[in-house]
Amino acid sequence: MRLFATGLLVTMAVAFLILHHLHTLFPAWATPLGYAIAFTEAAMVGGLADWFAVTALFRRPLGLPIPHTAIIPVNKDRIADSMARFLRDNFLTPQVVARRLKGFNLAASAGAFLSDPRRGDQSRMRAGAANLVADALESLDPEQLGGMVKTGLSRQLAKINAAPLLGQMLENAIADQRHLPVLEALLRKIGEVIEANEPMIREMIHARANAIMRWTGLDERLASGVLDGAYRLLAEIIVQPDHPLRGKVDEALTGLARDLRTDPEVQARVERIKAELLANPAVGAWIDAMWERWRAAMLTAMRDPQAAMAGSLGATLTQSVAQLGAALGENPRLQLMVNRFARRTLVGVSSRYGGEIVRLVSETVRRWDAKTVSDRIEGAVGRDLQFIRINGTLVGGLFGLAIHTVERLL
Template structure:
């Protein structure tokens, strides 16, 4: 298009010179030649003016230091800030995001996609997205990412107030009697430990009995009584739901819940234990190992998504996604819940990260050199810019023709 516009301008210049050569040689043709000369002359002026205007946007015409030229390279940073401000004010404010999402049924669209039985026939989107994610994961430094995951998880855990959380968990467990299986399992384990160490217990009782008890054999009867009584007590606690010791355990757990919620000393003790656990190097090593195993498995799945989703796993996953899509497409209440969650999430993202996003745009454009900015903008709108030159040449010629006509009749 640039060559075409330049060629049209040169054609007008060549015709102008040729017509001037012919003017006066044939007097009968002077009048029509005058109109043609006026057209080509004005076309040259219009074409040159628009060539200068278009060129001045991106560079200095003919390399001359003419003021107010190379506008885009000279104002690159201001353009970057304007682009970022435009994005921030028109796309990434919570009010704009909420308004644009108000009439969009995200849940129904997602349900239609997941419930479409033909979505698996063309896996290009899935494979492309998987490969893209795999490339991103592989491009990141594994050690640095592992450290970031560990630091991020530890910082999140450090913010959690553990005492009220433990109190709520214990209270819910007591209310639903979910602690009873744990209690019974612990009692059975205590019985197994006593049974496994029965000779040692008998030896301890014999060692602590006096001489008379040993001579009379009372120490053996005492050991049998202690062990039998212990076994009987454990069995009664396990099989009798209303055993008094069960009530004592419930009372102790209820008191612990109360202390976790209201006792500053207990809360400080829990916070201290949590801090010691987070500071333990073994926890950091465990988190990094878990991250590396998860990262490796994720990379393998993304590099070969067909194999990862083949067989019974793929069939089960596909069936589950289809059922989820049907539910999203047909359940109006579920759609309301999902749409509300999606709107709140996206509005929250725009509120929290909108400034960072636009700053990323601004800083990226500012880091580009002037030639890169000019080339990318000119490449995006180049054809229309060259049409400006073409139109300027033709419209200028028509105006020149009109002016010459008016001049002839004055």
């Protein structure tokens, strides 16, 4: 476009010279040639004026130190601050974000996206996002990142008041009788442990029996009776829902849940145990191993999403995502909740981090050199600026022609 605009200006100049030469050679054609000369002359003036105006935005015309030229390079820092203020005032204020999101159904859009994962553009976007996450995971120092994850997780766990949470969970489990399978599994495990260690139990009873019991064989009968009684008791507790010991266990668990929620001493004891666990090197090593396994699995899934989604877990995940999308798209109450949460979150982000984003834009533009700023702005709007030069050449010629016509008529 720059070459075209310059070529048009040069064409007008060449035409002006040729027409002037023809005007000298053919005086009889003075009247029609006068109109053409007026057009080309005014076109040159208009084209040169707009060339100067456009060039003066980005550099000094012909390298001359003309005042008020090279406007963008000279005012680079002021432009950076103006861009930042424009971004802050028009996009990153909580009021603007809330107003923009008020009529936007984010949940329905997300539901439509999740419920139809076969669209090509979405697949490319997912693949691009997956590669971006994988590159970020690989580029960061694994040990340092793992340390950050472990530190962050430990801090969050340290902030949690675990005792009331455990008490509430235990109460809910008892109310819904979700503790019964755990109790029955524990009783079966106790039976298996007794059976596996039956020779040791018999030996302990033999060692503690006196000589008369051993001589009469009562020790063996006592050991068999103890073991049979233990097996029978465990079986009765498992098969009888109304067994008295089950009631005792429920009472004990209910009391424990109440103490976890209300007893300061029990809560303090739980907090001490939690602090000891978090400070234990074995727990730190477990968190490190868990993070590394998660990181390796994430890298594998991101680098080869098709293989990761090919198995049963992938099929289940795909089905779950589709069901979530359908729920988001069809449930108005769920949409209201999600939209309200998203709106509050984004408004909070704009309020909390809007200033940082604006400062990032301003500082980034300030760090650019003057030529970079000029080249990037000219590259973004340069085509339209060259149209200004073209229009200036043509419109200037038309005005010159109109003035010459009025002059002839008068």
